[in-house]
Amino acid sequence: MPTVRLRDASEYPEPIQKLFEVAKAWFKYDFAQPPAMSRVMAWDPELGAFHGRAMKRAMAPGEFSRAEKEMVAAVVSGVNACAY
């Protein structure tokens, strides 16, 4: 069980809710609620915005495709034994 209360998307201010819509487009999936990580990172927009942009920049297709990068993310998560 999470150690913090995950806020419902409706509890966030409107600019953040717009970012949640951007996240839906990024994942190409219509979440009932934004992913827990998105809601956690949105708690502090000054941190979350930079962190989120860095992630999107890192994951964007370049020399490696998005799919290849998702595999890199998967092995890093596996090595760190992170089920999330």
Next chain:
Amino acid sequence: MGVTNALNVVADSPLDSLEPASPDAEAQAVFAEIRAFYERTDVPVAFRRVAGDPGYLADLWGAVRRAFADSTLTRRHKEALAFAVSVTTRSSFGTAFHLGEMRRLGVGERGVLEVLGVTQMFSSYTKIADTLQLEPDMDHIAAGDPSPAPGGAAPRPAARLPEAP
């Protein structure tokens, strides 16, 4: 991931004394295959340290070659994955070795930084997720994989429950 860690754990440990001064002919034959595979004149330390048991060396090398050869995933991509694993596990040997292999296989500086960026970002996300004990909420996005084991039969359709009269 497993094979990469198998090499790194031996290479990063203080095991210099295990390297045979004069590997026997069987080990030398495996060394020749390793040099050819990596297009280099020396043999990576992870292999040299187990050369005292040539049979074990041959089997280890067979597994490594199988894991890293071009297949559904390219060798270039596999080296990138091994680099990410090595950075994440703080392996000095693995980080340098797989960085060198990525470059040898044509990955440019931008590509290296892309892999490093993903590794860094997800090292961050995983720690945040673990600290806050977040529960997986995106695993349903991906479709299930119905493919059988290589060479095996397709899975049987799920048995239908008898209908109520």
